Amino acid sequence: MASVVSIQNLTKTYGNGFEALKGIDLEIEEGEILALLGPNGAGKTTLISIVCGLVNPSGGKVLVGGYDVVRDFRQTRAMIGLVPQELTTDMFETVWNTVSFSRGVHGKKPNPELVESVLKDLSLWAKKDNMLRELSGGMKRRVLIAKALAHEPQILFLDEPTAGVDVNLRREMWQVVERLRENGVTIILTTHYIEEAEEIADRVGVINGGKLLLIEEKTALMKKLGRKQLRLELAEPLKILPDSLSPYNLTLSEDGAALLHEYKGEEGDGSIASLLSMLQAENIHFRDLSTRQSSLEDIFVALVGEQA
Amino acid sequence: MNVEAIKSIYFFEMARMRRTLLQSVISPVITTSLYFIVFGTAIGSRIQSIEGVSYGSFITPGLIMLTLLTQCIGNGSIGIYFPKFTGTIYEILSAPVAMTEILIGYVGAAASKGLIIGLIILATASFFVDISIAHPFVMAVFLVLTAVTFSLFGFIIGIWAKNFEQLNIVPMLVVPPLTFLGGSFYSIDMLPPFWQAVSHFNPVLYLVSGFRWSFYEIADVNPLLSLGMVGLFLAICLSILGWIFHTGYRLRS
Ligand SMILES: Nc1ncnc2c1ncn2[C@@H]1O[C@H](COP(=O)(O)OP(=O)(O)OP(=O)(O)O)[C@@H](O)[C@H]1O
Ligand SMILES: [Mg+2]
Numbered sequence: 329m330a331s332v333v334s335i336q337n338l339t340k341t342y343g344n345g346f347e348a349l350k351g352i353d354l355e356i357e358e359g360e361i362l363a364l365l366g367p368n369g370a371g372k373t374t375l376i377s378i379v380c381g382l383v384n385p386s387g388g389k390v391l392v393g394g395y396d397v398v399r400d401f402r403q404t405r406a407m408i409g410l411v412p413q414e415l416t417t418d419m420f421e422t423v424w425n426t427v428s429f430s431r432g433v434h435g436k437k438p439n440p441e442l443v444e445s446v447l448k449d450l451s452l453w454a455k456k457d458n459m460l461r462e463l464s465g466g467m468k469r470r471v472l473i474a475k476a477l478a479h480e481p482q483i484l485f486l487d488e489p490t491a492g493v494d495v496n497l498r499r500e501m502w503q504v505v506e507r508l509r510e511n512g513v514t515i516i517l518t519t520h521y522i523e524e525a526e527e528i529a530d531r532v533g534v535i536n537g538g539k540l541l542l543i544e545e546k547t548a549l550m551k552k553l554g555r556k557q558l559r560l561e562l563a564e565p566l567k568i569l570p571d572s573l574s575p576y577n578l579t580l581s582e583d584g585a586a587l588l589h590e591y592k593g594e595e596g597d598g599s600i601a602s603l604l605s606m607l608q609a610e611n612i613h614f615r616d617l618s619t620r621q622s623s624l625e626d627i628f629v630a631l632v633g634e635q636a
Numbered sequence: 637m638n639v640e641a642i643k644s645i646y647f648f649e650m651a652r653m654r655r656t657l658l659q660s661v662i663s664p665v666i667t668t669s670l671y672f673i674v675f676g677t678a679i680g681s682r683i684q685s686i687e688g689v690s691y692g693s694f695i696t697p698g699l700i701m702l703t704l705l706t707q708c709i710g711n712g713s714i715g716i717y718f719p720k721f722t723g724t725i726y727e728i729l730s731a732p733v734a735m736t737e738i739l740i741g742y743v744g745a746a747a748s749k750g751l752i753i754g755l756i757i758l759a760t761a762s763f764f765v766d767i768s769i770a771h772p773f774v775m776a777v778f779l780v781l782t783a784v785t786f787s788l789f790g791f792i793i794g795i796w797a798k799n800f801e802q803l804n805i806v807p808m809l810v811v812p813p814l815t816f817l818g819g820s821f822y823s824i825d826m827l828p829p830f831w832q833a834v835s836h837f838n839p840v841l842y843l844v845s846g847f848r849w850s851f852y853e854i855a856d857v858n859p860l861l862s863l864g865m866v867g868l869f870l871a872i873c874l875s876i877l878g879w880i881f882h883t884g885y886r887l888r889s
Contacts, residue, residue, distance in 0.1 A: 342889055380730040384888050402638070405732040416723030420655065425648075432644025433731045475727065 331355035332483060332514050333379060338388035340374050340538075348374040350538040351388070356483075356516060361509060363525035363546075364518045365628055366535035372518040373413055375535070376485050380410045392483065406434060409481030411472050413488045413518075419461040423452055426460065427474045434479035446474050449504055466497050473504070484508060486517040490524060502528055522625040536632050549627065558589040558600060560607075561616040570610050576603045587614070641733040645741025646748075649715055653749050660711075661753055664703045668757050671699055672764040675821065686823050687854045692765035697848040698820025699761070701840070704754045704779070705786050705815060709807045711746035712790020717803050720794070720887075729888065735881035739791065746787035747780070754779060768851065774859070775850035781866045782843055788873040795886050814840040824856045839869055 333356035340349040348371045356362055364372050377383040379390050381401055390397040392404035418426055427443050447453045450470040460468060469489070476484060486505075490498050505515055505528060519525055525532050526546065533543040542549070565584035576599065579588045591599050607614070653660050676692030683691040719725035728738055761767060769775055790807075797803040818840030824832050835841050836857075846862025849855035855862070879885070 382726055382729050382888065384884055402732040402734075405730060408730070410726070410730050412723075412726050414723055416726065418719075418722065418724050420652075425651070429644050429648050430727060433641045433728060433733065435638045435640045435732055437640060 330358050332358040332393055333516075334391040335375070335379070336389050336391075338375070338378065338390060339386045340371075340378060340383065341386045348538050349378075349386075352535075352538075352540050354533065354540055354543060356514060357531075358514055359509065359512050360530045361505065361515045361517070361528055362531050362533060363529035364516065364533045364535055365520075365522065365525055366518070367632055370535045371538040372535055373487055374538075376410070376487055376516070376518070380408055380485060381405050402435075406479070407482045409476035409479065409484045411469075411476045411484070411486045411489055413491070415465065415468050415472070415492075417460040417468050417471060420459055422457050422459055423447065423463070423471055423474075424456040426471065427478050430475040431478040436479045442480070443478060446477050449507075450474050451500065466493050469493055470497070473501070477508075481513065483514045483516070486515065488518050488520065490519060490521060522628055534628060534631055541631055550621070555621075555626075556591055557620050558591070558603075559618050559620070560587040560589070560614040562586060563613040563615045566612065570612075572606060572610060573603075576606070578603075587612075638733050638737050641731060642737050642741045642744075645728070645738065646745050649742060649745030650748065653711075653745075660707075660749060661756060664707065664753055665756055665760055668699050668703060669760055669764070671695070672761060676764050687852075689852045689854060690765065693767060693852070694823075694848075695821050696758075696761045696765060696767055697851050698815070698818075698844045700754050700757050700779075701782065701844050701847055702812075702815045702820055703757050704750050704782055705811055705840070705843075706807055707753050708746055708750035708783050708786035709790035709793065709811060711749050712743060712787035713794035713797065713803055713807070714790075715742045715746055715794065716791055717794035717797055721800075725887075739788075739877065739881075743784065743787045743791055746790060747783040750783040750787060751779060754783070770853050771850045775847065777863075778843070778847045778850055778866070781863075781870065782847075785866060785870040785873060788870070788877065792873060792876055792880070795880055798886075814838055815844075819844050819856055823854075839865060842866065 333354075335352055335354040335356075338349055338352045339347070341347050352371075352375060364375070366372050374383060378385045379392065379397060381397060381404070385398070393407055395403040397404045421429075424443070424447075427447065428438065428440075431443065432438065444453070447456055450473055452467065452470055452474060455463060455467060460471060463471065469492070473486075473489070489501060493501065505517075509515060517524075517529075529546055531543060532546050532549055534541045562585055566580060566587075567584060569578060569580055577590045579590075580586075581588065589600070589603060672692065675695055680691035680695075685691060686694045716725075719728065758767070793803065793806050817835065818838045819835065820840075824835045824841065827835065842857060842862040842865035845856040846859045846866070849859040849862070880887070
């Protein structure tokens with residue numbers, strides 16, 4: 329697949345001398361959903377802001393659809409829709425006007441049918457004539473999404489779209505995202521909720537301290553970095569581990585009633601099969617077994633912790 | 637040229653004016669009517685006419701200029717300051733529009749509002765005093781140039797201002813003294829020679845004088861010089877804006 333956003337050695341030093349991005353390289357593929365994870369202050373918003381034209385890059389370059397975001401800003405910005413992290417709204421405007429304005433300011437001719445369908449998709453139709461200050465926080469968030477979709481972007485940036493959003497709206501939002509993806513829209517979102525990335529992203533990137541620590545297909549990432557744990561509940565407690573079991577990465581639980589075996593997801597069954605036969609040889613019996621796979625959250629915490 | 641975007645910004649701003657009709661139109665009309673009642677009718681009737689023009693008629697061009705300046709600076713600055721303040725400016729900055737197009741939209745709307753209000757004041761004035769316009773075309777040129785120039789000036793203030801206090805400081809503290817001392821209510825011939833000389837450093841003098849000339853063919857300075865000064869001020873504003881857009885000053889970090 330062709331990459332629709334190409335970020336090359338991008339750096340950003342703010343006016344106060346703070347280095348927010350320290351050389352980011354990232355290729356975003358057409359039609360994918362990419363989740364960017366990272367702690368507060370990692371540089372996620374800065375990265376997005378440069379791609380969207382809100383912040384000037386200090387070094388490196390960004391191409392969107394092959395165009396440079398600084399030089400060919402008309403082409404690149406026309407392709408991009410942005411839902412910002414902060415809830416910023418024209419308090420005294422109506423939903424209809426503010427969404428129509430977004431379309432116009434992106435250079436598109438008025439299209440009331442399209443605005444109508446966007447508002448309906450986001451369950452805002454009933455509120456179309458309300459002023460924004462009359463809406464709840466979650467509804468304002470929807471209005472921001474509607475504004476970002478009003479000019480039919482090919483690339484959508486969602487900067488923490490689910491902050492302060494209830495379960496219903498979150499589900500609705502993912503339905504909209506899913507529909508957009510079916511229409512070929514590339515979606516980049518940042519989030520602190522790792523389950524979210526796990527649920528909907530194709531690829532996951534982890535940013536910390538202005539650096540991209542990793543970018544990986546979600547399933548491959550889980551396989552590669554996700555550790556698995558096998559837990560065997562023993563029929564009879566053990567006091568010590570027999571020497572013959574030392575090659576296996578084993579620990580005995582405190583009360584001696586369970587054996588814990590850690591292995592990497594991708595190593596898989598090989599070690600387990602031989603472990604089990606060794607146990608049999610040692611005449612150690614177990615009455616139950618369970619496995620647990622570490623989540624993206626564990627991976628994330630481990631990665632960010634490692635760096636700190 | 638992103639014409640759709642310019643149109644969107646322009647009409648968005650004009651719609652804001654319709655919403656705030658009371659404040660935008662009615663209050664300057666009431667204020668100037670008070671000026672006409674006090675200075676034009678009450679006190680004016682006891683002041684002798686200036687170069688053959690009755691006092692009430694004499695002050696009309698200056699009052700229109702005063703309103704035009706205040707309105708254009710106010711509208712031009714709030715138009716860009718408000719989205720900066722609320723954060724909604726992100727949308728304009730991430731849209732495929734050049735800064736010049738943003739400028740045309742905002743300044744065009746601010747100047748239009750100023751012009752509409754200026755014309756309303758002119759109409760109001762005609763209820764109180766006799767008005768004749770010797771050179772309508774020149775008058776229109778002065779009106780439009782002044783409206784555009786001071787809307788640009790307002791736009792600069794709106795970008796520069798970091799809070800509402802800074803936003804208001806120029807329209808509240810700088811414009812009234814310049815207008816009052818710029819010959820809106822008197823001919824500078826009436827001043828002692830020293831203050832006459834000082835007045836020539838006041839840009840508003842040239843505006844008022846030239847504008848008044850288009851009405852009654854009386855002027856404190858040569859009307860061509862007036863026109864030149866408006867042009868000079870326009871050029872200064874445009875150069876400052878050129879620098880702002882080039883550097884992204886207070887807009888893009
Ligand atoms: N305009 C600015 N001037 C100076 N420093 C800034 C500016 N904007 C952001 N920063 C700094 O750059 C760093 C990255 O900020 P950024 O907003 O990109 O983080 P983030 O990953 O989006 O964090 P969060 O998850 O909290 O939204 C932070 O340390 C922040 O303080
Ligand atoms: Mg952020």
